[in-house]
Amino acid sequence: MTTPKRLMYVLQNQKAVFKRGLIIVDKYDYETAKKIIQDIILECKGETWHEVRSNIMKYCMSEYGD
Secondary structure, eight states, X not given: OOOHHHHHHHHHHSSXXXXXXXXXXXXXXXXXXXXXXXXXXXXXXXXXXXXXXHHHHTTSOOTTOO
16 A cells, blocks of 8 residues: 555556556656567566566556455
């Protein structure tokens, strides 16, 4: 749990806060959002599809839970 004041403080030091299923920004910018998502996907590497999926799901909400 956090407050709007705390989020604004965090956003002073970074462009976005990415939490499970949410990207929080102080103003909408398509290119910034796209870059954040691309960077996350590039980090989600693995030897098998299962490993890749597990890494992606760390950032996403899922109907299947954890």
